[in-house]
Amino acid sequence: MTAPASSRTLRVRLTDSRISRLGYWWATAVGFTWGFLWSTGPVTVRNGLVVFTGMPKWTYGRGGSCVGGCYLTGSNDGDRVLGHEAVHQAQWRKYGMLLPVLYLIAGRDPLRNGFEIEAGLEAGGYLRATPRRGRASSTP
Numbered sequence: 272m273t274a275p276a277s278s279r280t281l282r283v284r285l286t287d288s289r290i291s292r293l294g295y296w297w298a299t300a301v302g303f304t305w306g307f308l309w310s311t312g313p314v315t316v317r318n319g320l321v322v323f324t325g326m327p328k329w330t331y332g333r334g335g336s337c338v339g340g341c342y343l344t345g346s347n348d349g350d351r352v353l354g355h356e357a358v359h360q361a362q363w364r365k366y367g368m369l370l371p372v373l374y375l376i377a378g379r380d381p382l383r384n385g386f387e388i389e390a391g392l393e394a395g396g397y398l399r400a401t402p403r404r405g406r407a408s409s410t411p
Contacts, residue, residue, distance in 0.1 A: 294367020302338030358390035
């Protein structure tokens with residue numbers, strides 16, 4: 272026996288779902304188009320990201336911007352920062368087009384923004400790397 276139409280519940284899952292993946296692919300298409308239009312440097316695939324370099328400074332935020340599966344930057348494309356951006360890519364997959372709204376709500380201060388904290392503040396260039404202390408030297 273089925274429930275009457277008036278008592279049926281439609282559940283829509285917005286994160287880690289087909290809807291969020293559709294948003295991720297939409298954002299990737301937008302990022303790819305933007306990068307294709309403005310990139311003057313090499314375009315590579317690294318850490319699973321399409322990396323557009325040589326972008327004019329006004330076309331991206333801070334040191335670079337991750338839009339879906341694309342990373343847009345002038346020249347900030349070292350391995351460490353790309354590891355940081357790969358976390359943002361995973362966030363795009365999880366949240367889809369909710370990510371820009373949630374990121375805005377989290378605030379522009381990277382030290383308080385949970386998305387930046389999760390991606391790694393040092394790798395993102397927001398904090399200086401702390402020197403690691405090795406074993407004491409045996410030389411006087």
